[in-house]
Ligand code: SF4
Ligand code: SF4
């Protein structure tokens with residue numbers, strides 16, 4: 001009975017958080033889209049967490065595909081919403097608190113205060129593809145090239161600022177094309193780097209500009225994986241399967257690569273002592 005209760009608790013909590021966001025935005029913006037959009041995403045994530053509690057091996061991948069394809073194909077390609085970081089800058093400059101700005105506020109700026117890098121494990125359409133590649137667990141130590149993310153972040157800002165300064169016409173159209181080209185570029189660079197570094201998540205670790213928001217915010221995340229020191233026998237299995245090199249047995253906020261955890265749950269699944 002207690003086990004059944006636990007099984008429902010986290011999915012129900014996450015679903016409630018998303019429903020609260022969905023209803024708040026629906027009423028505040030008087031737009032039914034927000035209710036449907038966030039309800040869909042929240043339900044998909046809650047479903048994945050529930051499947052995980054049933055020990056279904058591909059639970060996370062199901063959510064990644066449900067949310068990632070919805071955002072990439074429906075919102076991006078069909079509805080012409082640029083959810084890439086350029087779209088965020090664009091809507092910010094135009095002073096419109098819609099689409100990409102709301103998406104960033106919820107998924108990538110304030111949301112991580114609750115669910116950390118959950119976006120990266122369950123919703124990102126770039127990682128949705130990268131996670132199909134063969135190098136699920138890194139074999140080499142981390143490189144000290146994380147500064148590249150600040151360059152890509154700055155370039156994305158400069159690109160949109162230059163469009164505004166140059167008074168380029170039909171910016172909406174431009175944003176649609178930058179979404180398509182940007183995504184193709186992300187996939188190409190991400191796939192090449194994954195093979196070069198033999199690590200599917202190389203793009204996430206060093207290049208992705210969105211981590212400039214995600215990392216500092218997820219430092220304070222409410223939801224975190226903790227290690228029960230009483231049960232842990234220091235076998236190191238959890239660290240050996242982690243795609244993001246997180247020192248998950250350290251419970252402090254300063255744990256090594258702590259702001260990189262994407263909640264993939266591979267460590268939890270692999271722990272022989274149920275210590276996580
Ligand atoms: S780090 Fe960037 S590319 Fe990787 S999953 Fe997160 S948002 Fe997506
Ligand atoms: S796998 Fe479990 S027992 Fe082994 S080090 Fe990690 S938390 Fe401890």
Ligand code: SF4
Pocket residue numbers: 225238241242243244245246248260261262263264265266267268
């Ligand atoms: S294996 Fe564990 S610590 Fe590593 S990213 Fe996945 S959930 Fe986080």
